[in-house]
Amino acid sequence: MATSEAHRGSAAEQNAAEQNAAEQNAAERDAAALDAADELRALRDRFVLDDTVYLDGNSLGALPRAVPGRLADVIAREWGELRIRSWTESGWWTAPERVGDLVAPLLGAAPGQVVVGDSTSVNLFKALVGAVRLAGDDRDEIVVDAASFPTDGYIAGSAARLTGRALRAVPAAAIPATVGPRTAAVLVNHVDYRTGELLDLPGLTAAAHAAGALAVWDLCHSAGALPVDLDRHGVDLAVGCTYKYLNGGPGAPAFLYVRAAHQERFDSPLPGWNAHAEPFAMAPAFTPADGVTRGRVGTPDILSLLALEAALGVWDGVDLAAVRAKSLALTDFFLDRVAVHVRPGAAELVTPVEHRRRGGQIALRCADAAAVMDRLIARGVVGDFRPPDLLRFGFAPLYTSFADAERAARELGRALSEAAAHP
Ligand SMILES: Cc1ncc(COP(=O)(O)O)c(C=O)c1O
Numbered sequence: 001m002a003t004s005e006a007h008r009g010s011a012a013e014q015n016a017a018e019q020n021a022a023e024q025n026a027a028e029r030d031a032a033a034l035d036a037a038d039e040l041r042a043l044r045d046r047f048v049l050d051d052t053v054y055l056d057g058n059s060l061g062a063l064p065r066a067v068p069g070r071l072a073d074v075i076a077r078e079w080g081e082l083r084i085r086s087w088t089e090s091g092w093w094t095a096p097e098r099v100g101d102l103v104a105p106l107l108g109a110a111p112g113q114v115v116v117g118d119s120t121s122v123n124l125f126k127a128l129v130g131a132v133r134l135a136g137d138d139r140d141e142i143v144v145d146a147a148s149f150p151t152d153g154y155i156a157g158s159a160a161r162l163t164g165r166a167l168r169a170v171p172a173a174a175i176p177a178t179v180g181p182r183t184a185a186v187l188v189n190h191v192d193y194r195t196g197e198l199l200d201l202p203g204l205t206a207a208a209h210a211a212g213a214l215a216v217w218d219l220c221h222s223a224g225a226l227p228v229d230l231d232r233h234g235v236d237l238a239v240g241c242t243y244k245y246l247n248g249g250p251g252a253p254a255f256l257y258v259r260a261a262h263q264e265r266f267d268s269p270l271p272g273w274n275a276h277a278e279p280f281a282m283a284p285a286f287t288p289a290d291g292v293t294r295g296r297v298g299t300p301d302i303l304s305l306l307a308l309e310a311a312l313g314v315w316d317g318v319d320l321a322a323v324r325a326k327s328l329a330l331t332d333f334f335l336d337r338v339a340v341h342v343r344p345g346a347a348e349l350v351t352p353v354e355h356r357r358r359g360g361q362i363a364l365r366c367a368d369a370a371a372v373m374d375r376l377i378a379r380g381v382v383g384d385f386r387p388p389d390l391l392r393f394g395f396a397p398l399y400t401s402f403a404d405a406e407r408a409a410r411e412l413g414r415a416l417s418e419a420a421a422h423p
């Protein structure tokens with residue numbers, strides 16, 4: 001009897017294993033079919049990738065193939081041979097505006113409104129103090145989304161102290177009810193770096209405007225991940241980094257958008273000589289340059305800036321609506337596969353399911369998230385951990401495949417089971 005029960009047990013196990021294998025094959029076929037139908041799939045070849053499933057492009061984008069050769073040329077020829085002549089002959093001096101105009105279409109901005117340079121943090125400072133000055137003296141508070149990336153809150157705090165304004169940090173949902181006749185500027189992150197929630201840029205911008213305030217947006221997690229349409233929605237000022245979905249490389253310079261209508265009155269709190277109308281006149285008095293150039297500060301970081309310029313070549317001929325459609329399809333597929341591979345209760349989804357509220361990443365909450373992510377990375381799937389308990393998975397649509405999403409979900413299920421078995 002014991003033998004026949006053991007026999008029945010192993011037959012049931014074998015059955016389950018066969019069913020799992022069949023389900024797995026079907027999932028891999030589904031992923032392959034989705035990849036075959038993906039109109040962006042050829043773009044993956046524009047990047048240097050390996051066998052790793054790389055889902056951290058929302059922190060550091062992958063390396064575009066065109067960058068190493070271009071950077072080698074900048075170093076050997078433009079710097080090594082032309083030296084100082086390159087400021088004019090190689091177009092170094094005007095690169096911040098030129099590269100800004102390459103970023104602009106990805107933000108839904110007409111030319112002449114985006115300049116590239118400095119870090120996001122520095123540009124946040126310029127944008128916020130600039131916004132307060134544009135708003136005028138009778139407005140004495142800055143409103144900030146309390147869930148912002150920390151640097152936004154820190155810089156807003158300093159901008160408030162320096163300009164003598166109060167800082168009010170409130171949840172994004174409370175912004176429309178918070179803004180009023182005292183509000184100078186509102187600072188919001190377009191996509192929450194933790195939860196991946198996409199905030200309502202048109203609605204919150206309109207709410208700020210209805211109160212007579214300026215809307216300042218941090219686009220770090222949306223630029224290159226989805227259409228932004230700054231011009232169409234009347235955004236006043238915006239900033240964002242270029243090392244995530246724009247693949248500019250570690251520490252790549254950030255961008256600053258100043259709406260054309262505000263440029264004449266935009267008064268930067270960091271008016272370095274590069275922001276001067278005639279920098280080479282080296283005049284003792286400051287006269288701001290026309291246009292978005294007045295958002296510049298000092299000498300641009302040429303190597304990083306030109307690496308970014310080369311990296312932006314991957315966007316040639318790419319339709320942002322197709323990027324967004326693929327991003328949503330990838331994250332939907334990943335969630336479907338997580339439901340299959342992850343034991344119920346082992347991880348909780350914190351990213352909104354609705355498309356209109358989702359950016360380009362998925363975040364899951366689980367116990368021992370840091371250790372789970374370490375296990376997952378050891379299994380060849382790179383996401384990241386954000387304290388206290390989040391696993392983040394960024395799906396950069398230009399180089400992430402549906403097969404990657406399937407493998408990531410499968411390995412996640414294993415990493416979670418392993419972590420539960422060996423706490
Ligand atoms: C929303 C947001 N703002 C700002 C930053 C960073 O700013 P910085 O480029 O100055 O490091 C990040 C990520 O690093 C971010 O996610």
Ligand SMILES: Nc1ccccc1C(=O)C[C@H](N)C(=O)O
Pocket residue numbers: 058059060149193220
């Ligand atoms: N710039 C970095 C440098 C080193 C490590 C991470 C970053 C990030 O960009 C973090 C990102 N902003 C985040 O949303 O977590």
